[in-house]
Amino acid sequence: MNLKAVKEPQKRINTNYLSSLNIQSYGEDNLYPNKLAEVVASSSIASGCLSRYADFIEGNGFNSQIISDYKINKSGDTLDDLLGLLANDLAKFGGFAIHANYDVLGKIRNIHHIPFITTRLKEPNDYGKVTEIAIHPNWTGDETRNGKRVQVNKSNISFIHVFDPNSAIPEIEEVGINDYKGQVLWYSRNGNMVYPLPVYDPVITDMSTDEGLANVRYRNARNNFLPSGALITRKGTDIQENYFDDERRSYGHESYESEYSPVLKNLQGDFNACKIVEIEIGADEQSPEFISLSTNNYDKEFTVTADSIIDNIYSAFNQEAFLAIRKGKLGFSGDILADAYSYYSGKVTKEQRAISRALLSIFKNWYEQPFGELTSDTFKIQSMLYGSTNNTN
Incomplete structure (x- = not known):
């Protein structure tokens, strides 16, 4: 082209x-x-x-x-x-x-x-x-x-x-x-x-995308539907939700008349995971039925994107060696980390x-000369070594 x-x-x-x-x-x-x-x-x-x-x-x-x-x-x-x-x-x-x-x-x-x-x-x-x-x-x-x-x-x-x-x-x-x-x-x-x-x-756009994916993971855990199932029983048109009160260590229930929105709201989020919702219907001939509910886990949808973003960010900082250690590609030992420190x-x-x-x-223009004759190595900075901390001269 x-x-x-x-x-x-x-x-x-x-x-x-x-x-x-x-x-x-x-x-x-x-x-x-x-x-x-x-x-x-x-x-x-x-x-x-x-x-x-x-x-x-x-x-x-x-x-x-x-x-x-x-x-x-x-x-x-x-x-x-x-x-x-x-x-x-x-x-x-x-x-x-x-x-x-x-x-x-x-x-x-x-x-x-x-x-x-x-x-x-x-x-x-x-x-x-x-x-x-x-x-x-x-x-x-x-x-x-x-x-x-x-x-x-x-x-x-x-x-x-x-x-x-x-x-x-x-x-x-x-x-x-x-x-x-x-x-x-x-x-x-x-x-x-x-x-x-x-x-x-x-890689600024990748960094911003990383924030977006973190928001998706957060909302997936906090706001997704995570009940284990729904129990269909006989009665009128009331909607009843059973739950287990952790503080009182007892079972309870809440009833709503023809209102699904409160039930749906109480099914969302990590604190409501694995609940069983009970829905009462008016058909006398129908026996109780349990329906298992499945949800969409959006974390898996972005796995490839998340991996590529991490690779790009680490690459921009020239920190591929630390990423390889993080992913387990190089193993984990003192010698490997020492080599990564020396490389970076x-x-x-x-x-x-x-x-x-x-x-x-x-x-060179200071009012006194406290360090003697100045050379190009006078203010040389020591390299970071594995196992050391900053400013341990």
């Missing part, structure tokens, strides 16, 4: 310029990462894979306990705390942001984590360069302070310069040290000043290097 004949796929992210806010929209409605977080949270499979992905990026912390325990701001946050936050953002959104405060000499005095979901890119200048990062506590407009919503408008958006230590002193001289907001080191896995797509973006640790080295390089660029 000729490429021209292939249906053009939809763009994953539509970036527009919101002149009213002076930013580039992150998705058509500027809420791509917010909706992304909701979709992931609604899928148990995706949430589990994402949690493992973040854990492996964080690994076992830095090589040095001195580095891990080093305090980076007046709040007492350590580099180890920062690492966990950056790893989580990088796994969930494909990017992270760090705020750097400078002193009058142009040296970085403290740094803070900025939730990546709160950041947006400012419109490029005349040279096509993004010079500032826009920050708002909640771009959905649902954030409240003192009982009032924080509107999404220019007055409530903080615009902070992009990280560039060489520009710090000129920027400080322009506004004064007391009014200087510092700089933001903003990283995207998709390139310089480009909104990132997380590794699992191609190699899959997250790119993400770990991104964090290490960011911290190296910051501490």
Whole structure:
């Protein structure tokens, strides 16, 4: 087939310029990462894979306990705390942001984590360069302070310069040290000043389908008809339902006149499973008759779909080895798990290097040198090993 004949796929992210806010929209409605977080949270499979992905990026912390325990701001946050936050953002959104405060000499005095979901890119200048990062506590407009919503408008958006230590002193001289907001080191896995797509973006529809199947399974158990049968007896036109009261440990019954809806309602759900409903009819010649009732179990209808969804989600996270262990294809032993850990640790080295390089660029301009001579391995992150936990340096 000729490429021209292939249906053009939809763009994953539509970036527009919101002149009213002076930013580039992150998705058509500027809420791509917010909706992304909701979709992931609604899928148990995706949430589990994402949690493992973040854990492996964080690994076992830095090589040095001195580095891990080093305090980076007046709040007492350590580099180890920062690492966990950056790893989580990088796994969930494909990017992270760090705020750097400078002193009058142009040296970085403290740094803070900025939730990546709160950041947006400012419109490029005349040279096509993004010079500032826009920050708002909640771009959905649902954030409240003192009982009032924080509107999404220019007055409530903080615009902070992009990280560039060489520009710090000129920027400080322009506004004064007391009014200087510092700089933001903003990283995207998709390139310089480009909104990132997380590794699992191609399977977002599968994650949403996983939520839908969970709803079907829930309703199947809670709302399906699960009686064992119906007993047809003689009488008038009354409808009578017999039941066993678990609390009183005795049998009882409820009668209805010509009303089937209350009976049907009481036959639905897991708490009403295996009941016997009694229906009285007026034909005197007819003997009692028991009718076995069967129901439609919808779980089996979606078995193939559920399996393919699980495969797709695990594949997007490059976690096929853990899926194979889960399904019993590789067995279950310490050696097999150790191999899976070693394999997946190699899959997250790119993400770990991104964090290490960011911290190296910051501490090259730190007001002191607490770690001696800085090298490319100073902030190297230890790989996650089977049987270990995070931050056991």
